[in-house]
Amino acid sequence: MAIHRWRFIGIFILLAILGGAAMVMWNFVGLLLxxxxxxxxxxxxxxxxxxxxxxxxxxxxxxxxxxxxxxxxxxxxxxxxxxxxxxxxxxxxxxxxxxGSFTEGLKSGLDSAGFGVVSERLGSELGRxxxxxxxxxxxxxxxxxxxxxxxxxxxxxxxxxxxxxxxxxxxxxxxxxxIPSREKFLHELMSTIDKIFYGLFIGHLLTSVIIAGLAAIGFWAILRPPLLTLGFLVGMMFVVSFLPLIGPWLMYVPMGLWYMILLPGGTMSGILILIYGALMLTIVPDFYIRPKLVRRDADIHPLLILLGFFGGPFVMGFKGIIIGPLVLGLAQAIVMLYIEKRHMLEDLFSRV
Structure with missing residues (x-):
């Protein structure tokens, strides 16, 4: 009886320590991931x-x-x-x-830039x-x-x-x-996880390079800046595209608003920067280029990449941008590994 009592106390203390550690770490889970x-x-x-x-x-x-x-x-x-x-x-x-005078000024700027009847609705939406x-x-x-x-x-x-x-x-x-050498399924799983991580990394890196190249073309066509300034902008675009949770929007949105609102005569340039940035630096890379590159190296279906990239933030906040594609990619890998290597998994469970 005493042995069972001390065992219960030991389990309770262990759970209390683990629970306390989890409470301390909970607020930092996203940051650690x-x-x-x-x-x-x-x-x-x-x-x-x-x-x-x-x-x-x-x-x-x-x-x-x-x-x-x-x-x-x-x-x-x-x-x-x-x-x-x-x-x-x-x-x-x-x-x-x-x-509200800012919105009215925005409408006037759009109207003078040649947007006509659209300027009223577009100015109201941008102002809101x-x-x-x-x-x-x-x-x-x-x-x-x-x-x-x-x-x-x-x-x-x-x-x-x-x-x-x-x-x-x-x-x-x-x-x-x-991991014992006889556990072939676990070794296969570790190898698959490493392949997915590598594929996500290579796809992310190449996508960032392509975004920087597209930014160079767009900024040169719209702004015609000095080559030194263009090189700086392109370098910063690569950095913000490459880092998790930071994307091209961190550059082209402030740039577009700066030109559109603060610089005299820069309304059209600012609008073109925002449109080009949203289309060629965000939508095309995220919906087409990144899934295609990741699938080539990690063999993850493009739909899962898109669902993870856009669905992850709804479930887990900003950290879901990173965790979403990874979790769905691992889920696909485990399912496919089970289908192809079912006999290994059955052998593993038979020894448990």
Whole structure:
């Protein structure tokens, strides 16, 4: 009786500790998942810096730090620059947006740009969209703890990315060493998961390169900037396209609004930037280019990629952009692996 009582107490203490750990970690689950995705994306870069040597030590430690910094510095710069532009614009135009004169000015600008009867409806919709976005951003920014919380989350993101990157090879080795050699199904599953991760990474990388190329063509045709400025814009476009949860919209939306609203005579250029960005930098890459490239390397059906990419955020928030395609891809892989290797799985369960 005493043995059962102590066993119950031990199980209760274990569950209490695990439950407490889960409560502490719950708010960081999304951040950790995104950090894991980022670590996998820059994993080849760390291998390149270390010369292929992934053993724990100063060489691989330096390679991981360099890889994380190479990503962190552009991200921090882009976020600070974008936040500065947005806040400056909000301070200058918040009163006009709230009073409705901003929308009227937008309608007049569209009408003078030659949109005719469409300018009334288009100006109203754009004004309503900008007003909603302005209220959402302003309500976040005016909170006293917003800057502190954002800074802590960003720091935790890069620290977690570094540890996933540095400890990743040993974690994978530990998992493989604890899977018995006779468990062929589990080895096949690990190989399939690795193939899916690799396919998602290659597809994501190539899509980012294509988006940068399309941005170069569009910006040159619409704005005709100096080559140095064009090169900077294209480089930043590649960075924001490559990083999880950050997309091309972070560049072309502020650029379009800047030209359309703040620069005299720039209404048409701003509208063309927004239209070109939405069509050629977001819709075409996400609906056609990315699914095609990912299917080539990861063998995931394009419909599942689209459902995961667009359905994931509805279920899991912004982190669903990363987790959605991955979960559906793994589900497809497990189902197909079961169909093709059913005898291995049946043999595995027969020994459990």
């Amino acid at each position: 995104i950090s894991f995705a980022m670590a996998y994306i820059i994993y080849p870069l760390a291998g390149y810096f270390s010369g292929g040597d992934r053993k724990a030590g100063r060489k691989y430690l330096t390679a991981c730090l360099s890889s994380v910094l190479l990503v962190a510095l552009p991200v921090i710069y882009i976020l600070i620059y974008s936040l500065n532009v947005i806040l400056q614009w909000l301070i200058e135009n918040f009163g006009m947006i709230q009073s 969209l900008i007003s909603s976005a302005t209220d959402a951003v302003w309500s976040q920014v005016i909170q006293p703890t917003w800057f502190l919380e954002t800074s802590i989350s960003l720091a935790l993101f890069f620290v977690a990315t570094f540890y996933f990157l540095y400890e990743g090879p040993r974690l994978m080795e530990l998992i493989r060493n604890h």
